[in-house]
Amino acid sequence: xxxEQGLRERKKQRTRELxxxxxxxxxxxxxxxxxxxxxIAAAADxxxxxxxxxxxxxxxxxxxxxxxxxxxxxxxxxARAEGESTLDAxxxxxxxxxxxxxxxxxxxxxxxxxxxxxxxxxxxxxxLITRFERELAxxxxxxxxxxxxxxxVRMVVAAxxxxxxxxxxxxxxxxxxxxxxxxxxxxxxxxxxxxVEALRESAPRHPGVTS
Amino acid sequence: xxxEQGLRERKKQRTRELxxxxxxxxxxxxxxxxxxxxxIAAAADxxxxxxxxxxxxxxxxxxxxxxxxxxxxxxxxxARAEGESTLDAxxxxxxxxxxxxxxxxxxxxxxxxxxxxxxxxxxxxxxLITRFERELAxxxxxxxxxxxxxxxVRMVVAAxxxxxxxxxxxxxxxxxxxxxxxxxxxxxxxxxxxxVEALRESAPRHPGVTS
DNA sequence: GTGCAAATCTGCAACCTCTGCATTTTTGCA
DNA sequence: TGCAAAAATGCAGAGGTTGCAGATTTGCAC
Numbered sequence: 001x002x003x004e005q006g007l008r009e010r011k012k013q014r015t016r017e018l019x020x021x022x023x024x025x026x027x028x029x030x031x032x033x034x035x036x037x038x039x040i041a042a043a044a045d046x047x048x049x050x051x052x053x054x055x056x057x058x059x060x061x062x063x064x065x066x067x068x069x070x071x072x073x074x075x076x077x078x079a080r081a082e083g084e085s086t087l088d089a090x091x092x093x094x095x096x097x098x099x100x101x102x103x104x105x106x107x108x109x110x111x112x113x114x115x116x117x118x119x120x121x122x123x124x125x126x127x128l129i130t131r132f133e134r135e136l137a138x139x140x141x142x143x144x145x146x147x148x149x150x151x152x153v154r155m156v157v158a159a160x161x162x163x164x165x166x167x168x169x170x171x172x173x174x175x176x177x178x179x180x181x182x183x184x185x186x187x188x189x190x191x192x193x194x195x196v197e198a199l200r201e202s203a204p205r206h207p208g209v210t211s
Numbered sequence: 212x213x214x215e216q217g218l219r220e221r222k223k224q225r226t227r228e229l230x231x232x233x234x235x236x237x238x239x240x241x242x243x244x245x246x247x248x249x250x251i252a253a254a255a256d257x258x259x260x261x262x263x264x265x266x267x268x269x270x271x272x273x274x275x276x277x278x279x280x281x282x283x284x285x286x287x288x289x290a291r292a293e294g295e296s297t298l299d300a301x302x303x304x305x306x307x308x309x310x311x312x313x314x315x316x317x318x319x320x321x322x323x324x325x326x327x328x329x330x331x332x333x334x335x336x337x338x339l340i341t342r343f344e345r346e347l348a349x350x351x352x353x354x355x356x357x358x359x360x361x362x363x364v365r366m367v368v369a370a371x372x373x374x375x376x377x378x379x380x381x382x383x384x385x386x387x388x389x390x391x392x393x394x395x396x397x398x399x400x401x402x403x404x405x406x407v408e409a410l411r412e413s414a415p416r417h418p419g420v421t422s
Numbered sequence: 423g424t425g426c427a428a429a430t431c432t433g434c435a436a437c438c439t440c441t442g443c444a445t446t447t448t449t450g451c452a
Numbered sequence: 453t454g455c456a457a458a459a460a461t462g463c464a465g466a467g468g469t470t471g472c473a474g475a476t477t478t479g480c481a482c
Contacts, residue, residue, distance in 0.1 A: 006450070008448090008450070008459085012459080037438080037439070037440085046461090047460065047461050047462075048461090049441095049460075049461055049462070049463090050459080050461065052439095053459070053460075056440090057440075058440095123338055126338070126341060127334055130337060151374065151377045151398055151399065152398070154373045154376065154377055155374065155377075155399060155402050155403075157373075158369045158370055158372065158373035159369055159370045159373075161369065162362075162365045162368075162369035162370075163362065165365065166362045166366075169360060184362055187362055187363070187413075188362065190406075190413045191363070191366050191406035191407070191409060191410050192406060194406045194408055194409020194410065195370070195401075195402040195405045196402070196405075197405060197409070198402060198406070198408070199398065199401055199402050202398075217479070218478075218479080219479070247467065248467080248468065249467085257432090258431065259432090260431075260432055260433070260434090260470095261431055261432065263470075264430075264431075267469090268468080268469080423482100424481100424482085425481090426481090426482105427478100428477105428478085428479085428480105429476100429477080429478075430475100430477070430478085431477085432474085432475075433473095433474085433475095434471105434472090434474105435471090435472090436471090436472105437469085437470085437471105438467100438469085439466105439467090439468085440465105440466090440467090442463105442464090442465090443462105443463090443464090444462090444463090445461080445462080445463100446459100446462095447458105447459080447460070447461085448457105448458080448459070449457085450455105450458095451455090451456095451457105452453100452454090452455085
C-alpha cells in the first residue's frame with residue numbers, strides 16, 4: 001500500500017510537520033502578521049525559498065490539515081445511504097468529527113488562538129467555510145431538486161456553515177464544554193429543517209427546468 | 212451644513228471618483244490582478260504614493276461605496292419602530308435599496324463583472340458580508356434575547372446574508388430580472404421565520420444568564 | 423495681494439510576500 | 453559506485469504597502 005512511501009516521502013512529511021510546529025509557535029508568540037517567512041524558514045532549518053515548496057502561502061501553514069478534512073466530508077456525502085439526506089449525512093459526519101478529534105489538544109488550542117488574533121487568518125477561514133458550503137451545496141441541491149446556486153440551497157447551506165463556525169467558537173470558551181456539542185448541532189438542524197418546511201408550505205415549487 | 216465643504220474637499224472628492232472610474236475601467240479590461248497601482252495612478256494623473264492616501268488597498272477601490280451602504284443599514288436598524296423586529300427592518304431596508312439603486316447602470320454591471328472575475332475580490336466581498344452580518348447580529352440578538360454570538364443569532368444572520376449574496380447573483384443573470392427581487396427576499400424571510408419558529412417550539416429557551 | 427499654517431502630494435527607501443529560473447545537493451535505486 | 457529524479461537553494465525581480473521628509477497647494481486672515 002501507500003503506507004510506506006520510502007524515506008524520501010517520510011522526510012518530506014517530517015519537514016512539513018516541523019515547519020508547521022515551529023511556525024505556529026512563532027505565530028502564537030508574536031502574532032501571525034509579525035512573523036516573516038524568513039523567520040519561519042530559519043526556525044525550521046530550511047531556506048526561505050524552500051518554504052514555498054511546502055506551502056503556497058503563509059496562511060496555509062495554519063490550515064495545513066484542512067484538505068483531509070474536506071476530503072473526509074466529500075467522501076461521507078458521496079457514500080450516503082439510500083434515503084439518507086445530505087443534512088443527515090452532514091450531521092453524522094459532524095458527530096464523527098467531534099468524537100474523533102481532540103479539541104483540547106495544545107495544537108488545536110494554539111491554532112484557535114492564532115486565528116482569532118489575526119484578521120488575515122479569519123478571512124482565510126471564511127474562504128474555507130465557503131469551500132465547505134460548496135461541498136454541501138452539491139448534495140443539497142440534489143436533495144431539494146434545485147440548482148446548486150438557488151436561493152434555498154444557499155440559505156440552508158449558509159445556516160449549516162454557521163453551525164460549523166459556532167462549533168469552533170464553542171471550543172474557544174475557556175475550558176470545558178458548556179454545552180454538549182452535539183446539542184448545538186442538533187439545534188442547527190431544527191432550524192434548517194424548520195426553514196425548509198416553511199418554504200415547502202408557502203411556495204408550491206419552483207418552475208424548475210423551464211427555459 | 213456640510214454640503215459645501217470648500218474647494219479642497221470637492222477636489223479631493225473629484226480625484227477620488229476619478230481614481231475609481233479609471234481603475235474600474237482598467238480592471239474590467241484586463242482583470243483586477245493584472246492592473247498595478249502604478250498603472251491606476253498613471254491613469255488617474257496622480258503619483259503612485261498618492262493612491263494610498265485615497266484608498267488603503269487596491270481592493271477598496273472596487274468597494275468604495277460600501278461604507279455608506281453599511282451606514283444606511285445601521286441607521287435603519289437603529290431607528291426601527293416599536294414592535295418592528297430586526298428582520299422586518301432588514302426587509303424594509305432591502306426593499307428601499309432595491310428601489311433606490313440602478314442595478315443596471317454601467318458602473319454596477321462593471322463592478323459585478325470585475326468582482327466575479329477575481330478570486331481576491333470575491334474574498335473581500337465575503338469580508339464585507341461578514342461585516343453586514345455583524346451589523347445584523349447586534350439587533351437580532353436583542354430580538355431573540357440571546358448573546359450576539361449565540362448559535363441562533365448566527366444562523367439567522369447567516370441565512371439572511373445568503374440572501375444578500377443571492378440578490379447580487381440575481382442581477383448577474385444576463386439582462387432582465389428573471390424574478391421579482393422582492394419575491395426572492397420574501398423567500399428568505401419565510402425560511403428564516405420558519406427556522407426560528409421551529410427552534411422556539413423545540414427548545415423552551417436557553418438557560419440564559421446563568422453562569 | 424501677501425503670507426502663513428495646515429492639508430496634500432510626491433519621491434524615496436524599505437519591507438514583505440510570492441514567483442520563475444538556473445544551480446547545487448540529496449536521495450532512491452540499479 | 454554511479455545515474456536520474458527529486459528536492460533544496462540562491463538570485464533576481466515584480467508588486468502591494470508603509471514611513472518619512474521635502475515640495476506644493478490651498479484656505480484664510482490681514
